[in-house]
Amino acid sequence: xxxxxxxxxxxxxxxxxITREFDxxxxxxxxxxxxxxxxxxxxxxxxLKLENKKHGSYQFETSGPKGNVxxxxxxxxxxxxxxxxxxxxxxxxxxxxAPQLEFLEFEAVSEGSSRLTMHIVYKSVALRDxxxxxxxxxxxxxxxxxxxxxxxxxx
Amino acid sequence: xxxxxxxxxxxxxxxxRAILMLxxxxxxxxxxxxxxxxxxxxxxxxxxxxxxxxxLLKQQQNGREIYYHLNAKKMKxxxxxxxxxxxxxxxxxxxxxxxxxxxxxxx
Numbered sequence: 001x002x003x004x005x006x007x008x009x010x011x012x013x014x015x016x017x018i019t020r021e022f023d024x025x026x027x028x029x030x031x032x033x034x035x036x037x038x039x040x041x042x043x044x045x046x047x048l049k050l051e052n053k054k055h056g057s058y059q060f061e062t063s064g065p066k067g068n069v070x071x072x073x074x075x076x077x078x079x080x081x082x083x084x085x086x087x088x089x090x091x092x093x094x095x096x097x098a099p100q101l102e103f104l105e106f107e108a109v110s111e112g113s114s115r116l117t118m119h120i121v122y123k124s125v126a127l128r129d130x131x132x133x134x135x136x137x138x139x140x141x142x143x144x145x146x147x148x149x150x151x152x153x154x155x
Numbered sequence: 156x157x158x159x160x161x162x163x164x165x166x167x168x169x170x171x172r173a174i175l176m177l178x179x180x181x182x183x184x185x186x187x188x189x190x191x192x193x194x195x196x197x198x199x200x201x202x203x204x205x206x207x208x209x210x211l212l213k214q215q216q217n218g219r220e221i222y223y224h225l226n227a228k229k230m231k232x233x234x235x236x237x238x239x240x241x242x243x244x245x246x247x248x249x250x251x252x253x254x255x256x257x258x259x260x261x262x
Contacts, residue, residue, distance in 0.1 A: 005245035007237055011166070020248045028255045038258070042250040116248075132240050 009132065014125045016132075018118040026108040029116060030083045033104070045073070053080050058088070071095065075102075090120075097131065098123035162229065165209040170194060171202050175211060175225065182215065182224035 009016040022029050032038050036047040039060075048059040059074040072093040079087035083106055091099035103119040122128040165171055170192065177183070177191055189199040203223060206212040210229045215222045 005241055005248055007241045007244070009237060011168075018244055020244070022248070022252050022255075024252060024255050028258060029251075031258070032251045032255050038254060041254050042247055044247075132237055 009128070012125060014123065014128050015119065015121045016128060018120070019115065020118075021109060021113060021115045023113055025112055026083050026106060026114040029114045030106050033086065033106075034082075048072075049074075051077065052086075053077065056080065075099065098127060100131075162209045162211065165205055165211055168202070170199075171206055174199075174202055174206060175230070178212060178223055179225050182222040184220050184222055188223065 005018065005020045007016060007018050024032075032042060034050070034052045036050045039045070039050065040047050043060065045060040045062045048061055050056075050058045054077065056077040057075065058077065059072060061072050073090060074093060075089040075091055077086065077088045079085060085106065086102075086104040088102050088104070089099045090102050091097075100123070101121040103117075103121075105117040105119075107115050107117075109115050120128075122131065166175070173192070174188060177188060185200060185203055188203065189196045192199055194202075203212065207214060207223070210226050212223045213226045215224060
């Protein structure tokens with residue numbers, strides 16, 4: 001099976017690169033990042049704020065299984081160029097993890113396909129490795145199930 | 156000692172990855188492994204030592220010779236290390252793709 005999402009994480013470096021090719025035109029891919037109601041669907045999070053502009057900021061809230069707030073993620077947008085790039089910080093509020101810097105690059109591969117390159121820089125090598133090992137599994141399944149419902153409704 | 160972290164470091168080095176690839180095909184002595192690289196023999200020995208300490212390679216005494224072979228179980232652990240994180244993003248992106256394929260702009 002082809003692995004569409006690739007992660008490049010060299011050891012001893014406080015960064016990683018996530019790449020993914022989408023079977024979507026560039027404009028649609030970018031839209032999925034800027035429209036709050038769509039971000040909510042695929043990220044499985046509630047979008048409290050999303051200012052798509054240079055010097056803007058955003059805030060997402062993720063609920064736990066019992067409806068309680070699991071965590072709030074937020075950051076500021078340093079650069080915003082439609083259909084090209086978003087440079088932003090990302091922080092999980094109330095956790096000991098330092099904010100990370102994210103460089104998102106969007107590019108067209110063909111008329112109907114596009115590529116996202118997400119370059120994430122962490123405060124330290126140790127922090128990056130720690131984030132990589134976070135027990136994400138539960139969150140993934142939660143988000144997955146909810147999004148599956150949404151997608152089913154669309155069909 | 157954080158063993159998993161060490162394993163992660165071990166596979167980050169291109170020469171060490173090449174050694175693992177090489178040994179994956181068959182068990183080899185240090186001499187045979189070193190012969191496949193331009194790198195100085197002591198450097199290769201050092202790499203072998205690190206890979207052995209991380210349990211990615213196992214030594215097997217065969218007469219007077221020591222053969223190195225791949226510890227497949229440990230390799231799987233390394234592959235799994237980053238997998239949950241990758242899977243999380245893959246799931247998210249799959250959803251993004253599915254949602255946007257069904258997206259019709261409101262006019």
